[in-house]
Amino acid sequence: MAAGQKKFPVNDPSKNYSFFQDVWDVVRQIPKGRVTTYGAIARYLGTGSSARMVGWAMNNSFIIKPAVPAQRVVNRNGMLTGKMHFNPPERMQQLLEKEGMIIQNDTIQNFIDHFWDPATELS
DNA sequence: AGTATGACTCATT
DNA sequence: AAATGAGCCATAC
Numbered sequence: 001m002a003a004g005q006k007k008f009p010v011n012d013p014s015k016n017y018s019f020f021q022d023v024w025d026v027v028r029q030i031p032k033g034r035v036t037t038y039g040a041i042a043r044y045l046g047t048g049s050s051a052r053m054v055g056w057a058m059n060n061s062f063i064i065k066p067a068v069p070a071q072r073v074v075n076r077n078g079m080l081t082g083k084m085h086f087n088p089p090e091r092m093q094q095l096l097e098k099e100g101m102i103i104q105n106d107t108i109q110n111f112i113d114h115f116w117d118p119a120t121e122l123s
Numbered sequence: 124a125g126t127a128t129g130a131c132t133c134a135t136t
Numbered sequence: 137a138a139a140t141g142a143g144c145c146a147t148a149c
Contacts (some may be wrong), residue, residue, distance in 0.1 A: 004135090009135095015128095019145090019146075020146090021135075025125055037131085038130070038131050038132085039131065042131080042132090042144090047144095048132070048144090048145090049144080049145080050143075050144030050145060050146095051131035051132060051143070051144080052128095052129060052130090052131050052132090052143095052144060052146085053129095053144075053145060054130080054131080055129065055130035055131065055148095056129070056130080056145090056147075058130055059125065059129085059130065060147095064147065070130080073128085074130085075130075075132085076131075076132065080129085080130090081130050082130030083130085083131095084126095084130080085130055086130095093147060
């Protein structure tokens with residue numbers, strides 16, 4: 001990893017660290033046209049975290065700035081499980097299509113080709 | 124303070 | 137291959 005670019009802090013049980021902040025920081029690193037999964041983020045932040053909490057962080061991501069590209073986070077099948085939480089729900093798919101994804105039946109086509117794993121990309 | 128609830132995932136049946 | 141159960145842990149009530 002390049003100098004000055006530090007690895008995102010993992011959860012530290014000894015202090016009250018903001019898990020959400022970690023998640024948002026990672027999500028903001030997702031390059032345009034790429035996507036990742038809840039589980040990948042959870043694993044990157046430490047197995048102590050669960051994918052459910054990543055979803056929770058996304059739910060709260062709408063109220064923070066800078067904005068978090070929550071549309072780039074889908075479940076491990078490339079399915080837009082969180083689209084109903086967007087405003088309006090169609091927005092998630094529209095944003096992804098605008099970034100070059102092809103989506104059918106709420107599922108990103110060729111998902112594996114667009115997958116971005118923070119564990120390997122950020123290391 | 125205990126229970127319920129997720130934008131999830133994995134192992135087992 | 138589809139359904140089920142369990143683990144996950146921070147909020148909400």
